[in-house]
Amino acid sequence: MPLYIKDPEVDRLTDELIGLTKTSKVDAVKAALKHEIASRKASLPIRDRLAKSLAMARAAGPFAPGDHKRETDEMWGED
Template sequence: MPLYIKDPEVDKLAEELVGLTKTTKSEAVKRALKHEISQQKRRLPMRERLAKSLAMAQEAGPFAPGDHAQETDELWDDVD
């Protein structure tokens, strides 16, 4: 869906950024939005930033190293 903004100040700021970056208005707005999103994500608490990874780790459970050679052999029915 297209983005339509009818705010003269926003248009003026976009044009200024276009002049500074020597790019199109769409590219300038895209870069500005990506930059702001990145800045906002950096401000989130670490726990919130890592929530998906923490959930996956909790679902996987504790790490239990094993005998990977034996496990592979068992998978391939190659037990001596």
């Protein structure tokens, strides 16, 4: 769905950002949205940021037994 915003302040802010970045309106809005999303994600508690990784680790189960040094050396072609 296209994004249509009819708000004079948003238009003014977009024009100001375009002037500072020398980009198109689309690129200015895209950059601003990406920046805000990254900022919000960075401010999440560490538990929330790591939730997906923790779930994947739990699903994978405990570390498999074996000679991991030997396996790594074989993978890299080292003796």
